[in-house]
Amino acid sequence: MKRRSAVAGVSLLLGGCDGTPLGYLDPAGPAARAIAGLGWGLIAISAAVCLIVLGLLSYAIGRERPPDSGALGGGSDRKAIRWIAVGTGISTVFLLGAAIWTLWAVRSVTNATTPPGLIIDVTGHQWWWEAHYRSNDPSREFTTANDLVIPVGVPVQVNLHSSDVIHSFWVPRLAGKTDTIPGVTNRTRIQAEREGIYRGQCTEFCGLEHAHMAFFVVAKNPGDFNTWWDHQLQSTTVDAANRGEQVFLDKCAACHAIRGTPAGGILGPNLSHFGSRTTIGAGALPNNSENLAYWIDHTQTVKPGSNMPSLDLPADQVAAVTAFLEGLK
């Protein structure tokens, strides 16, 4: 009970889960949970060590001493060294304990016995994330970007690739980091215990816009997840009368793709069903019409250095393409 309240006290210091969406000591998946337990344990040991040393140091400095005779020396080292041996022995026991606990946590994170219920190929790009959902039925595979929707309670295997430099895939409340390295396919596993939106972040310095390379894992219950997947497979219909779509095909399609339209660019994120995404520009702005209109004309202000130019379109074209993209739910 006492320990619980101590943990709660520190939790308060570290912020509640609402205030700190990247706080991994408040886990929401089995891998993060095993690590969070270890984390709290090692924090407790560390804090205790600091306090003990502070106490020893303060006492050593301030303790009562016989009046100063001006003489040198503090007598033989032997007694002090016996205490040093005791202190070192105790430290070693705790180090050994921490090492064993660590190995246990590594095992519980990496030794997954259940087969994954879903496989997603995630590719890190400067500075956004591409996600390709795998299926046994090739007609059900599709590509999306920056939002990963997963079913609650299902272990999801994420195969990690990079198209350019090294990035690192991190959803703190679900699992630890794994780098995406060109030429190498790393694997990690995420699983959400309950519905919610979990923020993810690139954590390997990857150039100018490393700061704006977030993504979101959206955990839905399995029924909603299947509905979402079916919906993702629906193509946008070509509509020559839709002004926004025409502007998009004219100005954006060289880099961006939308399923069902001639837009097939692969340099930027796939924008199919963009209207249902959480953010614009891999976490640069929340996704709404106002922000999108601003983004299209001021990309280099919002995310300087990104590969998308500020388009500088006439206002009516911005409005049309914004309406078109936001309509792609």
Add this chain to the structure above:
Amino acid sequence: MAMPLAEDLRARERIKLQEIWETAPGIYGWFATVDHKRIGVRYLCTAFFFLLLGGCEALMMRLQLAQPNLRLLSPDAYNQLFSMHGITMIFLYALPMLSGFSNFLWPLLLGSRDMAFPRLNALSYWIYLCAGIFLYVSFPLGQAPNGGWFNYVPMTAKPYDPGLNIDVFTLGIIFLGISTVVGSANFIVTVLRCRAPGMSINRLPILVWGTLTASTANLFAVPAVSLACFMLWLDRNFGTNFFAVSGGGQPLLWQHLFWVFGHPWVYALVLPAMGIVSDALPVFCRRPLVGYTLVAISTVSTMLVGFGVWVHHMFATGLPALSLSFFSAASFVIAIPSAIGVFCWIATIWTGRPRFDSPFLFFAGFVLLFVIGGVSGFMTASVALDWQLTDTYFIVAHIHYVLLGMNVFPVVGGIHFWFPKFTGRMLDERLGKWTFWVMFVGFNLAFFPMHILGLIGMPRRVYTYPGGLGFGGYNLVISIGAFIFATGVLLLLVNVARSLRSGAAAGPNPWDAPTLEWSVPSPPPPYNFVSIPIIASRHPLWEDRLNETDERSILGSDVLLDEGKETLAVTALDAEPDAIMTMPGDSLLPVILALGMSVVFGGMLVVNWWAVSVGAVGVAITLLAWFTPRVSGGAERQAING
């Protein structure tokens, strides 16, 4: 048996030795000096200047990060600033600063008249200065290194970073590495050969153990990073494929080579600083260090284990769990020698009678910061937990507790301690205490909250961060703390400037300290010792009062060596007199060689073969002159006994 010399004879000796050892006056002497004390002071001043530069870079970053979504700096400017901050502090400040202390102090601590290779010593400084300038001239041109001090490939490969930025980094690090390697070789030979008779290895001050260990490690570690940088330079300029995936290369190879260097290097940055504490803290506790042998063994064993932990920088790279577990376990083990050190320092204070002079405050503060940096290292050693901690502000907190707590605090304490020896004047004690408290409070305010920021998930190396993640408040406190810390550094500068003008005269031994450097005047004469001391214990100046044995060191022996620029060589372990070495006089060759190398590296930077050739010919001619045997006075005289 050596007999003490009469005073008037001693005065005549001083004049004679002064004439033999004094550097020539004027500009020539300024460039040509090989006096280890002048070189040491240059190292200290240059490294401190780089500390100020790196500090200003940090303050600019802290302004940018004080609140979410600030736009004071462009991402490109921020990336250059944080890269140069790391490069400056790690390469241009931390080790050169310690080299400065060791350069000045070693011969004085060891009872020698100079380092083993005085011209190599000068060369090591000039190369350091040239390499520092080489790395910095690109800054005003907007082409400073921008890939972090770790410089991960492929982000730093040509396709992703086409400017000169990374070539400046690779060549600058190779250039600086030459300075480190020749300096390290000089330290190692010096400790093996240039000691006073009787200064056996169990009587070496811990600072000597620390620098010896660091220097030995550097000989093994630096070639790894020099090689990696050379390979990257080839990849970038000549299309080799060491790291390029498209040509069958491996990006992870860079990380292995870099951290095989990088981790031992971090220990090289702290072990000599820990040596400063182990030697100076006991002076203020009025007793010898508790557990001298334990501390010396801990120093060496930390470095040995330190070569087996590099993969803990790569826990998230997807290496197999079994190998990660090995490196995780090794990273836990390395805490044991550190724990021994901490207990020894505390026991020294406990059983001693502390005197609260300003250096003591820095050393006692260091012990606490060392432990905080140590336990955060213990947390990151845990591979599973590190999957969360790595690349967050928790690591930024950790590295700053390590590098500021374990390097800057001992260094500033060491400046307060040895300033009288360096200059002959005392620092102001009241201002010194203010300096400590302002630095200590500012430091903890700036860096402790970073632990919490890391635990709530703030990634490092981001030029800005969004609101709503809980980061803003902590970052504001951190920025305020950084400026308070900077104020502390300013106080130190004020203190130094005031004392240089009007500080109280120090006398040879103001702290009543036990080691040899305090037996000579402050500042020491060019020849250090009138006669070579003969050593009988670890505390030559405390022997009569400690009365541990009947043996006594002889500080006024009749071993004068006044027939030329000579010092004594001893056997490696027991310090038996072995030979008399004739030392080189003033020489312009070191500075010329460093300039020639600068031309070579400048030519390589812009890939201009004419410049490279001109520089290389200059280097070759200088080396020929350097290695031409000296005709007169070079014959080693027979070893003397007793």
